[in-house]
Amino acid sequence: MEKYLLQAAHNKDFHECIEHSFNDKFYDWKITVLFYIAIHCLKALASKLNIEIGETHREVEKNINPDRTPHSLPISRAAYKNYRDLYQYSKTARYEGFTDFETFEKLKETDHSHCLIHLSNFQKYIESRGVKLDSCIL
Amino acid sequence: MIFRRQKLFDHNELYKIMNSLKDIETSTGQKKGQIKAILYLLQTNLDEFKNEVDKSYELLRIGEKTDLSKMIEETLSDPFRSIFNVSSKIDKEVRDIVNRITIGYFKSIKKSTISQVYQNKSHRNDLYYAIVLEEDSIENRSMVFDFFDSYEQLDIAERFPVFFQFVPAELTGKLKHMEKVTLE
Numbered sequence: 001m002e003k004y005l006l007q008a009a010h011n012k013d014f015h016e017c018i019e020h021s022f023n024d025k026f027y028d029w030k031i032t033v034l035f036y037i038a039i040h041c042l043k044a045l046a047s048k049l050n051i052e053i054g055e056t057h058r059e060v061e062k063n064i065n066p067d068r069t070p071h072s073l074p075i076s077r078a079a080y081k082n083y084r085d086l087y088q089y090s091k092t093a094r095y096e097g098f099t100d101f102e103t104f105e106k107l108k109e110t111d112h113s114h115c116l117i118h119l120s121n122f123q124k125y126i127e128s129r130g131v132k133l134d135s136c137i138l
Numbered sequence: 139m140i141f142r143r144q145k146l147f148d149h150n151e152l153y154k155i156m157n158s159l160k161d162i163e164t165s166t167g168q169k170k171g172q173i174k175a176i177l178y179l180l181q182t183n184l185d186e187f188k189n190e191v192d193k194s195y196e197l198l199r200i201g202e203k204t205d206l207s208k209m210i211e212e213t214l215s216d217p218f219r220s221i222f223n224v225s226s227k228i229d230k231e232v233r234d235i236v237n238r239i240t241i242g243y244f245k246s247i248k249k250s251t252i253s254q255v256y257q258n259k260s261h262r263n264d265l266y267y268a269i270v271l272e273e274d275s276i277e278n279r280s281m282v283f284d285f286f287d288s289y290e291q292l293d294i295a296e297r298f299p300v301f302f303q304f305v306p307a308e309l310t311g312k313l314k315h316m317e318k319v320t321l322e
Contacts, residue, residue: 061291068291085283092301098258098266103312107303114276 001047001131008040008136015138027108028093034115035090038083041126041133046073048131057087079125082118089115229263229297236289236298237265243285244269245321251278253307256316267302268313279304 015033018026042064046053051073053063064083066074075083089111096104116138123133194204203211213220237257244255244267254270271278286302289295305313 058296065291081280081283084287085280088283088286088302092303095266095301095303098268098303098314098316099309099312100314103309106309107305110274110304110306114279117276 001044004040004044004047005131005133005136008037008044008133011037011040012136012138024109025105027105027112028096030112031093031108031115032090034112034119035086037136037138038086038119038122041123041131041136042075042083044133045126045129045131048129049073061087076125079122082122082125085118086115086122089118232294233263233265233298236294236300240265240267240285240289240300241319241321244319247281251281252321254310255319255321256305256310256313257319259315259317263297264299264301266316267300267319268305268310268316269302270305270307270310274304274306 011033015030015037018030018033039060042060043053051063053060053073061084062068063072064075065071065080066077093108093111099107119138123137127133190204190206194206197204198207241255241257244252251272252269253272256268258266260266269282271282282302282304286300289300
């Protein structure tokens with residue numbers, strides 16, 4: 001479990017670093033980092049419970065989605081939606097070419113603000129399952 | 139000759155078609171009616187194809203090539219290109235089906251949630267939509283995520299990925315290479 005918490009904390013530090021140094025830039029990368037923080041928090045929970053949830057996104061999704069069976073670590077529907085939304089934002093984060101760059105940054109800035117809410121909710125859920133995330137909370 | 143030509147519109151045939159349509163409407167004979175209707179369509183298509191083959195055969199004897207003859211010739215001279223063309227055609231059809239299903243979903247939730255949708259004009263396998271919400275809220279975004287999450291769970295999603303971006307109405311003028319989808 002510790003190694004996942006360290007990775008989550010590492011990513012959180014990186015997010016803080018780019019937020020501090022580039023407050024109004026690189027939202028695509030910030031979104032990607034937020035999703036990776038969520039993954040590592042989730043893997044920390046799986047590790048604590050000694051449950052295998054897989055490596056690829058599809059494997060993880062199958063194992064945590066409460067509406068899918070069989071699943072090894074179903075999480076609450078609300079938590080799943082927070083995780084899923086972070087995944088969708090990160091998937092689209094680097095998909096560019098349909099606007100000018102300035103507009104792209106504006107769109108990603110809004111997406112980033114939504115991602116911060118989703119990650120905060122998701123981390124609260126992980127903590128409610130007994131994983132201490134002190135060093136990983138944004 | 140492999141196929142014997144069928145009489146298409148004799149009384150017995152019409153009677154059978156009418157019966158097929160009636161069967162479709164009844165729950166007990168629904169499957170039987172559907173099978174009959176599909177067989178009838180196959181029969182019609184095969185008959186048309188047979189005519190095309192006959193015509194191609196006759197014209198080839200006097201040195202003329204129809205589209206069918208040219209297609210066979212191309213397949214014989216370059217089979218890999220032919221397979222590639224078939225594969226591309228199937229990809230395009232599947233992409234169109236995914237697009238239609240997605241737009242169908244947008245239409246179904248339009249009134250309460252979605253104001254406008256734009257889609258990419260590219261011919262790549264992936265689909266990209268810019269979505270303008272009536273009100274940009276986590277709840278409304280979540281409704282759209284629900285649909286794409288269901289799609290992601292299908293194996294087809296890996297080959298035909300769908301991307302979407304929420305866009306405020308005032309920024310739609312900045313979209314490039316995209317066309318507005320009619321939701322009415």
